[in-house]
Amino acid sequence: GAGVSQSPRYKVTKRGQDVALRCDPISGHVSLYWYRQALGQGPEFLTYFNYEAQQDKSGLPNDRFSAERPEGSISTLTIQRTEQRDSAMYRCASSANRVYEQYFGPGTRLTVT
Amino acid sequence: DAKTTQPNSMESNEEEPVHLPCNHSTISGTDYIHWYRQLPSQGPEYVIHGLTSNVNNRMASLAIAEDRKSSTLILHRATLRDAAVYYCILRDVYSGGSNYKLTFGKGTLLTVNP
Numbered sequence: 001g002a003g004v005s006q007s008p009r010y011k012v013t014k015r016g017q018d019v020a021l022r023c024d025p026i027s028g029h030v031s032l033y034w035y036r037q038a039l040g041q042g043p044e045f046l047t048y049f050n051y052e053a054q055q056d057k058s059g060l061p062n063d064r065f066s067a068e069r070p071e072g073s074i075s076t077l078t079i080q081r082t083e084q085r086d087s088a089m090y091r092c093a094s095s096a097n098r099v100y101e102q103y104f105g106p107g108t109r110l111t112v113t
Numbered sequence: 114d115a116k117t118t119q120p121n122s123m124e125s126n127e128e129e130p131v132h133l134p135c136n137h138s139t140i141s142g143t144d145y146i147h148w149y150r151q152l153p154s155q156g157p158e159y160v161i162h163g164l165t166s167n168v169n170n171r172m173a174s175l176a177i178a179e180d181r182k183s184s185t186l187i188l189h190r191a192t193l194r195d196a197a198v199y200y201c202i203l204r205d206v207y208s209g210g211s212n213y214k215l216t217f218g219k220g221t222l223l224t225v226n227p
Contacts, residue, residue, distance in 0.1 A: 004156075031213060033213070033214065033215075035215075040219075041217075041219065042151075042157075042198075042200055042217025042218055042219060042220055043157065043215070043217050044217070045214040045215070045216070048213050048214060055213075056211060056213070056214070058211075059214075091156050091157075093156070093157075098212070098213035099204065099206040099212060099213065101147075101159035101162070102157075102159065102215060103159070104156030104157050104158065105156055106155065106156055107156055
Protein backbone atom coordinates (compact mmCIF):
# COMPACT_ATOMS: atom_id res chain seq x y z
CA GLY A 1 0.00 0.00 0.00
CA ALA A 2 0.96 3.63 -0.19
CA GLY A 3 3.38 4.85 2.42
CA VAL A 4 3.63 8.24 4.06
CA SER A 5 3.95 11.00 1.51
CA GLN A 6 5.18 14.54 2.00
CA SER A 7 5.12 17.60 -0.21
CA PRO A 8 6.93 19.48 -1.41
CA ARG A 9 10.07 17.35 -1.35
CA TYR A 10 12.23 20.46 -1.60
CA LYS A 11 11.40 24.00 -0.64
CA VAL A 12 13.63 27.02 -1.00
CA THR A 13 12.27 30.19 0.53
CA LYS A 14 13.51 33.60 1.42
CA ARG A 15 13.94 34.65 5.00
CA GLY A 16 10.75 36.13 6.38
CA GLN A 17 8.39 34.14 4.16
CA ASP A 18 5.85 31.65 5.50
CA VAL A 19 5.98 28.00 4.42
CA ALA A 20 3.52 25.15 4.71
CA LEU A 21 4.69 21.55 4.63
CA ARG A 22 2.20 18.79 3.97
CA CYS A 23 2.06 15.23 5.25
CA ASP A 24 -0.28 12.51 4.00
CA PRO A 25 -0.10 9.57 6.43
CA ILE A 26 -0.79 5.93 5.77
CA SER A 27 -4.54 5.41 5.49
CA GLY A 28 -6.08 4.46 8.82
CA HIS A 29 -3.14 5.55 10.94
CA VAL A 30 -4.48 7.54 13.87
CA SER A 31 -1.13 8.76 15.15
CA LEU A 32 0.91 11.33 13.28
CA TYR A 33 4.26 12.85 14.19
CA TRP A 34 6.49 15.60 12.91
CA TYR A 35 10.26 15.47 13.37
CA ARG A 36 13.08 17.72 12.27
CA GLN A 37 16.45 16.38 11.25
CA ALA A 38 19.67 18.34 10.98
CA LEU A 39 22.50 17.03 8.84
CA GLY A 40 24.38 14.23 10.58
CA GLN A 41 21.88 14.01 13.44
CA GLY A 42 18.95 11.77 14.24
CA PRO A 43 15.42 13.13 13.87
CA GLU A 44 14.19 15.35 16.68
CA PHE A 45 10.55 15.26 17.81
CA LEU A 46 8.40 18.31 17.10
CA THR A 47 4.76 17.42 17.64
CA TYR A 48 2.25 14.55 17.89
CA PHE A 49 -1.38 14.14 16.83
CA ASN A 50 -3.87 11.52 17.89
CA TYR A 51 -6.59 11.70 15.25
CA GLU A 52 -7.17 15.45 14.88
CA ALA A 53 -6.07 16.35 18.40
CA GLN A 54 -2.61 17.78 18.84
CA GLN A 55 -1.58 16.08 22.04
CA ASP A 56 2.00 17.23 22.31
CA LYS A 57 3.64 20.25 20.78
CA SER A 58 6.48 20.46 23.23
CA GLY A 59 9.11 20.00 20.54
CA LEU A 60 8.08 22.98 18.42
CA PRO A 61 11.02 25.40 18.72
CA ASN A 62 8.98 28.59 19.10
CA ASP A 63 5.62 30.13 18.29
CA ARG A 64 6.52 30.62 14.63
CA PHE A 65 5.93 26.88 14.25
CA SER A 66 2.44 25.43 14.23
CA ALA A 67 0.78 22.26 13.01
CA GLU A 68 -2.72 21.07 12.36
CA ARG A 69 -4.54 17.93 11.33
CA PRO A 70 -8.15 19.14 11.03
CA GLU A 71 -9.81 15.95 9.78
CA GLY A 72 -7.53 13.43 11.41
CA SER A 73 -5.72 12.60 8.19
CA ILE A 74 -3.53 15.07 6.30
CA SER A 75 -1.39 17.34 8.42
CA THR A 76 0.28 20.66 7.72
CA LEU A 77 3.32 22.05 9.49
CA THR A 78 3.52 25.82 9.07
CA ILE A 79 6.54 27.97 9.75
CA GLN A 80 5.91 31.69 9.80
CA ARG A 81 8.55 34.34 9.14
CA THR A 82 11.18 31.76 8.30
CA GLU A 83 14.75 32.19 9.47
CA GLN A 84 17.95 30.60 8.20
CA ARG A 85 18.16 28.43 11.30
CA ASP A 86 14.90 26.76 10.22
CA SER A 87 16.73 25.11 7.33
CA ALA A 88 16.55 21.35 7.87
CA MET A 89 14.85 18.16 6.75
CA TYR A 90 11.31 17.97 8.09
CA ARG A 91 9.98 14.44 8.44
CA CYS A 92 6.49 13.20 9.05
CA ALA A 93 5.67 9.76 10.43
CA SER A 94 2.49 7.88 11.16
CA SER A 95 1.56 4.79 13.13
CA ALA A 96 -1.52 2.68 13.76
CA ASN A 97 -1.48 3.78 17.38
CA ARG A 98 0.82 5.66 19.70
CA VAL A 99 3.08 2.75 20.59
CA TYR A 100 3.29 0.84 17.34
CA GLU A 101 6.16 1.22 14.92
CA GLN A 102 6.31 4.50 13.07
CA TYR A 103 6.48 4.80 9.30
CA PHE A 104 8.39 7.78 8.03
CA GLY A 105 7.88 9.79 4.89
CA PRO A 106 10.66 10.92 2.55
CA GLY A 107 10.85 14.32 4.17
CA THR A 108 10.78 17.92 2.97
CA ARG A 109 14.16 19.58 2.64
CA LEU A 110 13.65 23.24 3.62
CA THR A 111 16.29 25.79 2.74
CA VAL A 112 15.87 29.37 3.93
CA THR A 113 18.05 31.85 2.06
CA ASP B 114 14.22 9.01 29.08
CA ALA B 115 16.70 6.18 29.51
CA LYS B 116 19.73 6.71 27.29
CA THR B 117 21.42 4.41 24.85
CA THR B 118 25.06 4.32 23.79
CA GLN B 119 26.17 3.07 20.39
CA PRO B 120 29.48 3.14 18.54
CA ASN B 121 29.68 5.98 16.05
CA SER B 122 30.59 3.71 13.16
CA MET B 123 31.21 0.11 12.17
CA GLU B 124 32.40 -1.60 9.06
CA SER B 125 31.52 -4.96 7.60
CA ASN B 126 32.09 -7.00 4.50
CA GLU B 127 29.30 -8.07 2.22
CA GLU B 128 27.70 -11.42 3.04
CA GLU B 129 29.26 -11.52 6.49
CA PRO B 130 27.29 -11.21 9.73
CA VAL B 131 27.19 -7.87 11.50
CA HIS B 132 26.68 -7.37 15.23
CA LEU B 133 25.63 -3.84 16.17
CA PRO B 134 25.86 -3.23 19.92
CA CYS B 135 23.78 -0.92 22.10
CA ASN B 136 24.28 -0.20 25.79
CA HIS B 137 21.33 0.91 27.91
CA SER B 138 22.41 0.51 31.51
CA THR B 139 19.57 2.66 32.91
CA ILE B 140 16.81 0.75 31.15
CA SER B 141 13.60 0.40 33.15
CA GLY B 142 11.60 -2.78 33.48
CA THR B 143 8.93 -1.68 31.00
CA ASP B 144 11.22 -0.24 28.33
CA TYR B 145 11.10 -2.00 25.00
CA ILE B 146 14.27 -1.93 22.91
CA HIS B 147 13.56 -0.70 19.38
CA TRP B 148 15.85 -0.51 16.39
CA TYR B 149 15.32 1.73 13.40
CA ARG B 150 17.64 2.32 10.51
CA GLN B 151 18.00 5.14 8.04
CA LEU B 152 19.26 4.42 4.57
CA PRO B 153 20.98 7.26 2.71
CA SER B 154 18.55 9.98 1.62
CA GLN B 155 15.57 8.17 3.16
CA GLY B 156 13.48 8.41 6.29
CA PRO B 157 14.07 6.05 9.20
CA GLU B 158 12.49 2.60 8.97
CA TYR B 159 11.54 0.20 11.72
CA VAL B 160 13.73 -2.87 12.02
CA ILE B 161 12.81 -4.84 15.13
CA HIS B 162 11.95 -4.55 18.80
CA GLY B 163 11.98 -6.69 21.93
CA LEU B 164 11.51 -6.66 25.69
CA THR B 165 13.38 -9.59 27.22
CA SER B 166 13.58 -12.52 24.84
CA ASN B 167 15.60 -12.63 21.67
CA VAL B 168 13.59 -11.77 18.58
CA ASN B 169 13.87 -12.65 14.92
CA ASN B 170 12.19 -11.22 11.86
CA ARG B 171 12.88 -11.14 8.16
CA MET B 172 15.23 -8.20 8.50
CA ALA B 173 17.33 -9.01 11.54
CA SER B 174 17.67 -10.63 14.94
CA LEU B 175 17.76 -8.89 18.29
CA ALA B 176 19.77 -10.43 21.11
CA ILE B 177 19.01 -8.98 24.55
CA ALA B 178 21.35 -9.51 27.48
CA GLU B 179 19.92 -11.28 30.49
CA ASP B 180 20.21 -8.15 32.63
CA ARG B 181 18.78 -6.08 29.72
CA LYS B 182 21.53 -3.52 30.05
CA SER B 183 22.71 -4.16 26.53
CA SER B 184 21.44 -5.56 23.26
CA THR B 185 22.81 -6.48 19.86
CA LEU B 186 21.20 -6.13 16.47
CA ILE B 187 22.35 -8.93 14.22
CA LEU B 188 22.28 -8.79 10.44
CA HIS B 189 23.00 -12.35 9.41
CA ARG B 190 24.40 -11.61 5.97
CA ALA B 191 25.12 -7.98 5.29
CA THR B 192 24.40 -6.65 1.83
CA LEU B 193 25.33 -3.33 0.31
CA ARG B 194 21.71 -2.26 0.85
CA ASP B 195 22.20 -2.60 4.60
CA ALA B 196 24.57 0.36 4.66
CA ALA B 197 22.73 2.82 6.89
CA VAL B 198 22.64 4.56 10.25
CA TYR B 199 21.21 2.21 12.87
CA TYR B 200 19.43 3.67 15.87
CA CYS B 201 18.78 1.88 19.17
CA ILE B 202 15.82 3.48 20.98
CA LEU B 203 14.07 2.69 24.27
CA ARG B 204 10.29 3.05 24.50
CA ASP B 205 8.15 2.46 27.57
CA VAL B 206 4.99 1.20 25.96
CA TYR B 207 3.16 0.45 29.19
CA SER B 208 3.13 3.78 30.94
CA GLY B 209 1.43 6.87 29.65
CA GLY B 210 3.41 10.02 29.29
CA SER B 211 5.34 10.63 26.12
CA ASN B 212 5.96 7.05 25.07
CA TYR B 213 4.65 7.90 21.59
CA LYS B 214 7.75 9.81 20.61
CA LEU B 215 10.97 8.29 19.35
CA THR B 216 14.11 9.79 20.84
CA PHE B 217 16.93 9.27 18.38
CA GLY B 218 20.59 9.46 19.32
CA LYS B 219 23.35 9.67 16.74
CA GLY B 220 23.21 5.97 15.93
CA THR B 221 25.85 3.77 14.34
CA LEU B 222 26.87 4.36 10.75
CA LEU B 223 27.33 0.94 9.17
CA THR B 224 29.54 0.73 6.11
CA VAL B 225 29.36 -2.47 4.06
CA ASN B 226 32.33 -3.23 1.84
CA PRO B 227 31.83 -5.22 -1.38
